[in-house]
Amino acid sequence: MVLQKRLDYELIGYQVPKGSRSARGKSVARRKSEDNGMFAFELLATVAGKLLSEEENDRPLTNCNGKTLHSITKESVKEEHKDEEKPLKTEPCDQGSCDESILISDVDQLRQAQNFVVRNHGQTSSGEVSYPIFKSSCVGNKSEIRANGDAFGNYAGSARGDCNERHSRSFSGYGEGKVSTLRDLMEEDVKPTALVSSDSSVELPPCPVRTPKGDSFTKHVNNMGIVSRDDDENSSGCTQPSKANAKAYRTQRIGNKRIKRSVAYKYWKAPTISKDGQPSNTDPDVKPVYRNKKMCCTRRRIGPQICTPFKKRKLVGTSSFLTSEGGISREYISGPPEKFIKGETTGSVASVHGVHGASSSLSGQKSSTESGEFHVKLNIKSFRVPELFIEIPEDATVGSLKRTVMEAVTAILGGGLRVGVLLQGKKVRDDDKTLLQAGISHHDKIDSLGFTLEPNTAHTPPPLQSSEEPALLLPCDAPKPLSRLPASPLPNPVDGPVVPSDHPLAITGSLIESDQDSAPTPPEVSLDKTSPNSQALVPVAAMNVEALAVVPLPRKLRRNELVQRRIRRPFSVSEVEALVQAVEKLGTGRWRDVKLRAFDNAKHRTYVDLKDKWKTLVHTARISPQQRRGEPVPQELLDRVLSAHAYWSQHQAKLHVKQQSEACLLL
DNA sequence: GTTAGGG
DNA sequence: CCCTAAC
Known part of the structure; x- marks a missing residue:
């Protein structure tokens, strides 16, 4: 039996399509992300700057582009990370396989290495396809996915990096993995014109609300649908779901599959895991990791020895991590179709204007307008997002690697994110503060301003939707597309909202009840309602069996694992x-x-x-x-x-x- | 099933 | 809003 090495990728940083995030309004940003159709990614990989062609998708990783992926870099190993190899060294190799992990993280010092390009095949309801392009890279055996693009959601990254090889016996440790700060993200020029229009492309569709009870209700109802008070979610929303998952964590091992856990642990605020897979740490912040573990693990039945789970970690805040349920079977927003610039690999870095269409390209500049107001000009080049941890067999194909990374990225980007604001490393939680009050307008502080993409604990959709715009932000673990291996790993895009028919949790049913201020009944489930463009959207679907076998089934079971938490409905x-x-x-x-x-x-x-x-x-x-x-x-x-x-x-x-x-x- | 209280 | 003990 041939030993099967595995490659582990940990993706920490990405840049998301401009327009899907806004510097203001977390909830809006979340909605936008969910509405933005980030359900269908194609992951393109580049090695040493060369974009791997479609034919190369199926090449084994060990022989892609004439190079061995995991031998690309060894240069950026840092001494201080050497201890990282310990758990790996001592970790027994399951099933006769050895682990060979590559950690990818967010780095701003981009070095030559291999890149991954995630092409977002978002589709609008009109059938047009938008293709924001992401490009990730490994730098110093860590990676960053960057999305550069124009205002219409076309993104091409330029991040590069080194991926370090690490054998199970000769683990060379971590490369440097510096997390980008806003300062890092801001150091490049801005394209002011690209900033303003970005939001419009992802503007939420109108959301008529049935208002049975007067004006005040109307107002509140609308608010409830849109406003995400993450403050509360931060404080309270993190523990309970995690609890449930901690309980379920026992099932971490399924079959002979093993959760890769050695490498990223140090970066995760992860507890020690006992041999039986039980967490020994009760840190609530860590619990979400278990959830992911389980999710990853439960997917592993796809192939006997091939498992390509990904793990994500919570990066900032206290929110539960795994709330990315809504990503794939996302509804499409109607609106101006976005064009796809295929093959675009360069472009302006996705950026978001923070305040009022300022035009300066300098970050942290404060200028006064004619009205006398001070405007804070922000140029967000990238967001920090939770790390991904990917494990993939060495003999997996590039295509499967792409898809694996893609799944991980999709899970995060499409999984219901919100934006967190960091000022001098401290999270700014008070949404009601003005920028001035928060100190964001201070020139000396603005350099320390950062934005993070955080998993959104408010993973349930706004309860109030019109029947015309159902826009159900439902869990993306649509079972059918996921369980259909020969098909694309990506759920089929549909024109309408998708509700997993076998979802044990009556999400919409329980949330949207015929009470006085609730929304109409959710639309019908239509899992098989594939869009005619679904095939075109997933060109990587034509894979060989082997490649397919390693395609993780993303988001599957994720939602099923935790009892659906009721949506927060603030009292009016x-x-x-x-x-x-x-x-x-x-x-x-x-x-x-x-x-x-x-x-x-x-x-x-x-x-x-x-x-x-x-x-x-x-x-x-x-x-x-x-x-x-x-x-x-x-x-x-x-x-x-x-x-x-x-x-x-x-x-x-x-x-x-x-x-x-x-x-x-x-x- | 309700109530009370901690999380 | 969740969870649980207590009734």
């Missing part, structure tokens, strides 16, 4: 009003009655929700207005909350004493 003022009124009448402790009284027709509000909301209301009323977040609740309501709470607390105490005395009397 009118709802708070109703709640306060009901509690004033019924008191605390009778939440079922409160529910029946005031929220009987709001099926998405359980009495537990009402109780929780009351809890937060009390808390909100006690804190200073400056500390409050979200939609402001009128002070009058908060006052009523406090008084009612005080009253009923006293009342309950009285009742309690009464009951106690009665009990004593009975005794």
Whole structure:
């Protein structure tokens, strides 16, 4: 039996298509990303600057382009990373295979090596195809995927890098993997003209909302659909889903497949993994990794010894990592079709204008407009995104490698991202702050401004959609395309939203209920509704069996593994009003009655929700207005909350004493 | 199934 | 919003 080496790639940095991210508005950015049709990537690979042709896709990695992929670089090994090899050295090789890992990470010092180009075959609903091109590279055995492009979503990267070889026995360690900062990203020139138009290409379709309950509801409903309050998600959304996955982590091993875990561990905030695959660390930040592990692992049944999982890691923040459910079977937004510039390998770096169409190409410049306002000009050249960890057999084909990387990239980019803002290394969480307040406008600080792409914990779609624009941001683990190996690893693009029919979680059904402010019923599931262009969109689909065997089934089971968390639906003022009124009448402790009284027709509000909301209301009323977040609740309501709470607390105490005395009397 | 409370 | 204990 031939030993099968594996190549592990860890992709840390990418640059996303301009227009899919905005420097302002995380939620909008997320929506854009999801709506942008980033479901169908073709991964192109280049070695030493040469784009691998389609025919070369199936070449084994060990013999692509006349070079051995993993022998391209050995030069950038850093001494300080030598300890990285330890886990690998000591790690036994499963199934007689040895690991040969290449770590790819985000580097701004681009060096000559091999590149990967991810071509995004986004498609609009009109059938036009947009092809943002990503280009990734390994630098110092780490890689960066960059997306350069114009304003219309055509991106071609120029990042390069070295991929370091590491044998299981002679692991040479990590290369330098410097994570790009915004400063790094900003150092190049800007194309101001490309900045402004980018957003329009990914503008969300209009989202009519049924507004059964008046204006205030309309407003809130709309907000609920769009606004992503990631602050809360950061604080609370990370633990629970992770928990569920931690439970499921036991199934990390499936069959004789093994999770590659040695290399990237140091970079992951990962816990030690005991032999049985159980995490020994309860760090919530790490839990998402397990999720990915499981996801990767469950995919491995594709081939006996071939496993090409990818792992992602959370990069910044506390959000759960694996929330990239919506990426592939994404709906297409209608709108001006984007042209695809095939083969474009150069172009302006994708960038985003942060504020008001400033035209300066200098980052961090502050200039005053005629109106006297200060504008912060941001040129975002790339985003840091969570790392990917890819493992692929050495004899896998280039095409499969491409697809593997592509899957990983797709999973991230299409998986529901949001933008995080870092200022001097510190995350700026308060979305309500102005740039001035946050210090972003300060000239001396703006160099330390950074943006990150973060997995979005609010992975569920906005609950309020029109039937015409269903735009369901559903999990991308559409089972059918994924399980159909001969087909493309990419889900077939469809014109409408795709709901995995075998999805155990009634996502849309549970989320979109016929309550007073909910959306219409989700559209029908149409997994087989393949677009006529689906074939054209996935030119890499024609693969040999071997290559197909190593194609990971992306996003499969990802969502299925965790119980669907209900979408966050902030209480509107009118709802708070109703709640306060009901509690004033019924008191605390009778939440079922409160529910029946005031929220009987709001099926998405359980009495537990009402109780929780009351809890937060009390808390909100006690804190200073400056500390409050979200939609402001009128002070009058908060006052009523406090008084009612005080009253009923006293009342309950009285009742309690009464009951106690009665009990004593009975005794 | 409800309630209460911690996460 | 989730989870769980307690009832």
